[in-house]
Amino acid sequence: MALKNQLFLGSFVHCKALDELEYLHNAAICVDQSGTIVAVETECDAVKAKETVFPRLGWGDAEVEVVAAKEGQFFFPGFIDTHLHASQYPNVGIFGKSTLLDWLNTYTFPLEASLSDPAKARQVYTRVIRKTLSHGTTCAAYYATIDVPSTNLLADLCLSLGQRALVGRVCMDQLSPDYYRDTSAETSIAATRASIAHIQAADPAMSLVRPVITPRFAPSCSAALLRQLGALAAEHPTLPIQTHISENAAEIALVRSLFPEDASYAAVYDAVGLLTPRTILAHAVHLTAAEADLVAARGAKVSHCPCSNSALASGAARVRWLLDRGVVCGLGTDVSGGYSASVLAAARQAVLVSRHVSLAGDEGGEGEGERGRERERERLSVEEVLFLATKGGAEVVGLAGRVGGFGLGMEWDAQLVGLGRVDAAGEVEGPDGGDVDVFGWESWPERMAKWVYNGDDRNTKRVWVKGRSVHERR
Ligand SMILES: O=c1[nH]c(=O)c2nc[nH]c2[nH]1
Numbered sequence: 001m002a003l004k005n006q007l008f009l010g011s012f013v014h015c016k017a018l019d020e021l022e023y024l025h026n027a028a029i030c031v032d033q034s035g036t037i038v039a040v041e042t043e044c045d046a047v048k049a050k051e052t053v054f055p056r057l058g059w060g061d062a063e064v065e066v067v068a069a070k071e072g073q074f075f076f077p078g079f080i081d082t083h084l085h086a087s088q089y090p091n092v093g094i095f096g097k098s099t100l101l102d103w104l105n106t107y108t109f110p111l112e113a114s115l116s117d118p119a120k121a122r123q124v125y126t127r128v129i130r131k132t133l134s135h136g137t138t139c140a141a142y143y144a145t146i147d148v149p150s151t152n153l154l155a156d157l158c159l160s161l162g163q164r165a166l167v168g169r170v171c172m173d174q175l176s177p178d179y180y181r182d183t184s185a186e187t188s189i190a191a192t193r194a195s196i197a198h199i200q201a202a203d204p205a206m207s208l209v210r211p212v213i214t215p216r217f218a219p220s221c222s223a224a225l226l227r228q229l230g231a232l233a234a235e236h237p238t239l240p241i242q243t244h245i246s247e248n249a250a251e252i253a254l255v256r257s258l259f260p261e262d263a264s265y266a267a268v269y270d271a272v273g274l275l276t277p278r279t280i281l282a283h284a285v286h287l288t289a290a291e292a293d294l295v296a297a298r299g300a301k302v303s304h305c306p307c308s309n310s311a312l313a314s315g316a317a318r319v320r321w322l323l324d325r326g327v328v329c330g331l332g333t334d335v336s337g338g339y340s341a342s343v344l345a346a347a348r349q350a351v352l353v354s355r356h357v358s359l360a361g362d363e364g365g366e367g368e369g370e371r372g373r374e375r376e377r378e379r380l381s382v383e384e385v386l387f388l389a390t391k392g393g394a395e396v397v398g399l400a401g402r403v404g405g406f407g408l409g410m411e412w413d414a415q416l417v418g419l420g421r422v423d424a425a426g427e428v429e430g431p432d433g434g435d436v437d438v439f440g441w442e443s444w445p446e447r448m449a450k451w452v453y454n455g456d457d458r459n460t461k462r463v464w465v466k467g468r469s470v471h472e473r474r
């Protein structure tokens with residue numbers, strides 16, 4: 001159904017800079033039928049918008065749908081999940097005491113292989129899209145499986161359910177079980193081409209969904225496959241690339257033994273042309289300084305996955321250290337290494353992991369002088385993790401300036417957030433505010449902190465992608 005022009009009224013919060021949120025109250029945002037923001041007005045209500053803004057836009061009153069946030073509610077940019085495995089969604093929370101390499105063999109490969117059953121794939125992919133939308137994820141960088149038809153189905157479902165997505169057919173031709181791997185580099189490339197062709201035909205303008213070249217990670221790709229994927233990436237200069245890097249110690253040792261001629265894990269990807277400005281590197285927990293500098297020099301981006309890194313005991317990524325070196329970072333849930341499909345949960349965990357990083361080498365001390373200041377800098381703020389979840393993520397997935405904020409000309413990928421309001425008798429009034437209780441005296445920055453630390457999908461009242469309403473909490 002064609003979209004109407006839309007007028008959004010109320011409070012809008014978005015990231016102005018890494019450590020700065022902008023609050024627009026009593027504001028109006030106009031979104032046209034293509035889902036693009038065409039006016040941002042402060043001190044504006046419905047009457048003023050109709051009298052002064054609509055004529056400028058050539059809008060008649062009758063063609064406009066009005067959505068007004070209630071008192072205390074606010075519009076926030078949709079979250080961007082820069083790394084998750086749609087095919088692993090049924091396993092969220094199921095990882096026992098495993099760590100990366102045994103987790104892959106025990107839990108992950110069997111589940112991924114089973115999704116070659118089309119009915120199961122449809123069930124799982126429909127659910128993961130609906131679930132992530134309900135948590136405010138308007139854009140997701142998905143890994144599917146090696147299976148082409150079900151990977152294509154994931155892209156089709158993203159299109160029909162209205163989620164913006166990168167969809168990758170997973171490439172892996174070695175060190176994986178016989179029942180779940182590409183039989184050669186050539187078959188892997190042919191299958192990848194088939195999936196790229198399908199997704200490009202489904203959304204030729206890449207207005208919502210795009211294919212992403214997806215070597216699983218260096219250990220599961222032969223040198224020949226990595227080389228051919230680098231060539232494929234060069235052949236398709238508009239397509240993003242995604243893979244994993246430097247997640248855990250055993251994996252890094254494995255890469256060293258498999259690729260002894262390369263100076264580092266990052267160098268393995270760089271040698272074949274897979275380290276580019278359109279590359280999304282998940283984890284980057286244990287990069288050396290030389291690798292971080294190489295990643296920054298190539299303009300590759302990092303998806304920080306703090307829930308996954310904590311769950312699989314992989315380590316604590318030094319996000320400030322990466323940012324200081326000029327590496328662009330976003331957040332990933334990394335379902336199902338990560339135990340939650342919520343980017344808000346990943347943001348919360350990113351704060352906590354950064355606080356552990358700040359303790360490294362000197363547990364418990366506040367730290368004084370220079371080291372004390374360094375420790376404080378290492379700790380990410382609420383504002384910073386919300387930036388990573390929105391604007392940072394947009395840059396990671398190649399959509400900077402298009403989504404992640406409320407600027408003129410950007411697309412309306414947004415969520416309406418409502419927190420619980422406590423009345424004078426100590427009861428929560430109005431719709432379900434979940435775990436967040438607001439008493440009314442909190443400042444807006446304090447409300448944002450309460451949302452980050454205790455919020456969940458109960459606070460995500462409604463979600464839009466490219467202007468289309470794609471989720472509403474009843
Ligand atoms: O977090 C991860 N999830 C995966 O599925 C995977 N495969 C390789 N390396 C990986 N890391």
Ligand SMILES: [Zn+2]
Pocket residue numbers: 083084085244282334337
């Ligand atoms: Zn992953």
